[in-house]
Amino acid sequence: MQIRTRLTLQFLLIGSIIMIVASTAIYYFSADFRRDEFYNILRSRAVSIAKLVLDSYEYNPNRILRTGTEYPSKLTDEKYIILSYNNDTIYISDRFWVLHEMNTITGLVNSDKEVFLKQDEYEVLGTTHATGLYKFVVVGAAIDKDGILHLKKLRTILIVVCLISLILFSIAGWFYSGRALKPISDVVEKVDEISITSLHLRVPEGNGVDEIGRLAGTFNRMLERLETSFAMQKNFIANASHELRTPLTSINGQLEVLMMKDRTTDEYKSSLGSVLEDIKSLIDLSNRLLLIARTSAEGPSKYSVRLRIDEILWQSREEIKKFNPGYHINILPDKSLTDSDQMIVKGDEYLLKVAVSNIMDNGCKYSPDNKVDVRFRYSDKWIELIFEDKGIGIRAEDTERIFEPFQRGENAISYTGTGIGLSLVNQIIKNHNGTIKISSQVGNGTKVIIMLPATPCPAQG
């Protein structure tokens, strides 16, 4: 069901409830007022008639004084009966009219209560009247023709007013909800226009203050992020294909040259060795690209495996030195480390090794002495890893973008590399709920600080 229809129905429902409750209350109070008024008149008529009857004749309980209509009537078809204290009928205005509930009336009236009841369309009042020492039961009955008629008219008017107001409520609800939802319809219309090729479009924010304005603002900010991430993705694909094409072109060129004529075994060996290098760098690049895709898709994770960071550092060092024996990686645990517990992190062993290897490798690669110092320490629930080298350093303007894929420092162009490593490290550290910071000075060296949440063993009880 559309929100507009739902709002209209809710509007109608609330309106109907208010109208029905108000009309019922008006009808109920009017009926109550009519009844009170009618009984007041009937009581005063009955008492006046009782006075007239009882005062004009000396009281004789054995005699029915009169049966007739000698008192001018004010109410429609009024009847009066007067009974003595021992229930003898003293006066009856219409002897053909029979009061069925006479016993109830005499019983209750003797206990000094008034009785009101209905007999057919007659409304009957039983009350007492005292003259001298005697007490009499006076019964009055009449039809409240006008009162009932007015009440019926009031009921018809209320029903008609209710029905008309229900129609008005529906119309007003439909227009009102239409107006209230207009800004949303505008947003929906605009959103329909936005596609992958028109991500630069924005939805109208109205005054930007009310709920819909804020929703539109949030939506626009989401579009901005989408636009940026689409642009980054495009860039990423372009850079990745470029990086993949370079070794492929080189392989192609080398093989073509090799095939031009017969070669000596040494020439074949040397060319194939170079091709093998290119293939290795291709494999390395595609592995890193796959890892970036995997880690970005995973996002911050809840790892459960407990790992010792010193072991990760030592094993990474060994791996690097296997392929680069000339690299000097000095691992220097901080003196403050007193417990192996302080070196535990929860994480993915392979990913953490990839991250620290990248930074160790960069430190050695970009330093003339191929040397990097790695310190680690425990501080307030965090494990801090500091990689420091005395290499070429990074320009201040480059430090801001080197965490983006394929971005390289200007002074690093003469070194081999793809610019993928740091963005991968950044993503891995983020996924481990850690942080990474770089401080560097061109010509003076670089310091990379990684903070990872420590996970000491729970205390043994």
Ligand code: ADP
């Ligand atoms: P790559 O080393 O393959 O170029 P990275 O993503 O690992 O890619 O590094 C991105 C850039 O950051 C490098 O090109 C380099 O300019 C700079 N960089 C990273 N580490 C260092 C370092 N220790 N010393 C100097 N420059 C560095």
